[in-house]
Amino acid sequence: MTTERRRALIGVNAGIFLAHIGNYIWFPVFVASLGGTDSGFWAGVVMCMTYVGRLLATFFYEGVAARIGVRGAVFAGTALEAVALGLMGFVGGVAAYSALALFIGFGSGTAFPGLKNILVSYPDDERPKALSTFQMAAQIGLFGGALLGGLLAGVELRTLFSVVFAIFIGFCLASSAFIPRDGFRSVPEPAAAQGTAPTVRTPLFSTAVFKGIDVRGATRYFLLSAVFWFLSIGFIVGIPLHMERFVPGWAPSAPFWVTGLTVLVLQYPLFKVLIKRLDPGTVMAIGLAGMALAFLAFGAGRGPAWVFVGCLTVVLGDILFVPSFDIWVARKVPEERLAKAMGAMHFFRSAGNMAGSLLAGVLFDLSGTLGVPGGNWYVAAVVAVGCALVCLAGRTAETGQDEAEPADAEAAGEPEKAVADV
Template identity: 75%
Template sequence: MIRERKRALAGVVGGILLANTGSYIWFPVLVATLGGTDSGFWAGVVMCMTYVGRLLATFSYEGIAARLGIRGAVLLGTGLEAVALGLMGFAGGVFSYGVLAFFIGFGSGTSFPGLKNVLVSFPEDERPKAFSAFQMAGQVGLFGGALLGAVLAHVDLRTLFSVVFAFFAGFCVITSALIPRDGFARAPERPDVRVPLFSPAAFKGIDVRGATRYFLLSAAFWFLSLGYVVGIPLHMAEYVSGWAPSSPFWITGLSILVLQYPLFKLVSTRLSPGAVMAVGLAGMTVAFIAFGAGRTAPWVVVGCLTVVLGEILFVPSFDLWIAGRVPEERLARAMGAMHFFRSAGNMVGSLAAGILFDLSRSLDVPGGNWYVAAVLAAGCALICLSGRKSGTAADARRTDGANATENEEKVGENV
């Protein structure tokens, strides 16, 4: 069994490595291309469609996995993603790109949870190491994909997407060969229960009681994060055309690989989660100001080295923040809410990045899109600081208890 889990881990880690490598080859190039031939708005629309697909896959994954098994769900999602990416090279026009982007996102939203499910089915003492390897492989794929994207930046899109298709075809092969059909979890106690193929139950699990502003803060962070992901290739094509559109991503990818663990450990042991999040957002604020004010290659490097503070510090600290402020009995629903607000931030952030880029050019305010992002990031940092010592899980329990008592009194009065 240990040998089988090692094989499965190799399949999961190898799969996410190939997937991230392929993803970071194509999307910076396509965003920059659409920004030049159409507009930033349409580039944002195409990227937004991938997140629409991922969000809708949330409502279908359980039904697909119940019918095909975890491995089958991963294979279906990866195959759909590979075919859609292969067709991208032969497509023309934003409508075709948008439709294919939706299927890319739906495939990703089906395969990615399947990979996570395999790791979750590992024995509890093996999960931390497995998830650490998973995260590291993703970052290595990001870095490698951005480097390859820079090499392939000037080839035609048909050749580019053929290379990407090869990576995702490899993803299909390695996962289907190495991961078990249903992971390593026990069989369900009621196998006769039919899971619907599409279910909106994920919406029912969203619970934001006592943590509304925190989830809105999460949505704002992912809005900013996608603003960078979509905005920086457009920025490179407009102001730093001598560099490949994917160049900022290999700088950020390498920075995260080197700094993720030591920097988070250093800061988190000295500051509260709210303060750590504020530092991450402050780094993003500095980065956006650098992108807007400088608009040259050296300033892009400065921005890339500081924007990573958001990924390094905000994301893990937010999980800790929520865990400390939401009662244990509501944590599972809180995690579902986190996914929903993240998806919402991703979708709106993709669209807004293209719109703000176009608007800054039409108003002749170079870098204006980044100034808007900087103001939002600074505001979010202040919110983190203002709430860093309030709203603990114990407070939430007391609030729930007080509300319950109040409701009982009202019922007694009505009787």
């Protein structure tokens, strides 16, 4: 890895580390505070608005990155998120919180794809390590944020969000100071300089940000990504409710310590071993299968031991699915469409998180009303198994396609381009 790429990786990882510290300071404390003064429903509404903002940002990311570069998009998005978070401590009421939450999500939805854009622009042999360390930095930040959030749980919201504002300013400066303007992809010369027609300027707002990716199977995998985040946020929202009803002797946050430690220990070595031996589709299927087993454990057992076992396997989704999906996109999407792909990834992630955050509580309440304890987890398990089967079916189709194309690509004299244009 060159010095420039190593420097960029430090900046990206420092940024995501600080972002997770900040988020896990304010998120649990604020939700608990708003749930106590207003209601859990309104707390959910405010948090859902962050995902609405992230979803909206996907329509702007490609245009913003085209104008000010990936580094500029990260800086602008993080600065907006920092200001909105700082103001959260100086306003009151659900309406004001919801409005600021929209800007928080919009800033995150602009900055996060930029960080991913940098990492997927690394060479193939360096990309798995870069993406794995990115996930690990995020997980360590989660731990730090949860610890600091516990220490700041008794302070006023003004003080809490002032601390978070300072952390996000650090995120803004750390990430943008180290990353290159446009990542490490080759930048083609303007068409006008080549004696051809002038290039078409990328619109600032585009509703086609998640469409037009000319890669076979892209739609299937982007939809799978949305379902994965639906399942992931469903666990995050559903497990505290589960703990309160079925494991009252444990703190509601106890499962996250189990998942966090498991990710820290297994993230890099497990993913490294599997991605070297298996294709991304198979690795994604294994991650989803682990989530399905966890959901079955939560639903069938419901006691402390079952929760512990489930938490050990539910993290296979974060460990295996997320970086495998990033690698799949980097391999299949042509360079000139990478910014659009990053926007598409974040669109489907936000859509899945929106649906998951709203439905997790509904499914939990419905399972109690119907007299089927753990019924919400059974539904999640069925969805996870279905997604794993789709991943395996897509892998089989792509294997046959990849075996059939090299001869044609070699005959054309452009093997890399022929694969990229599939």
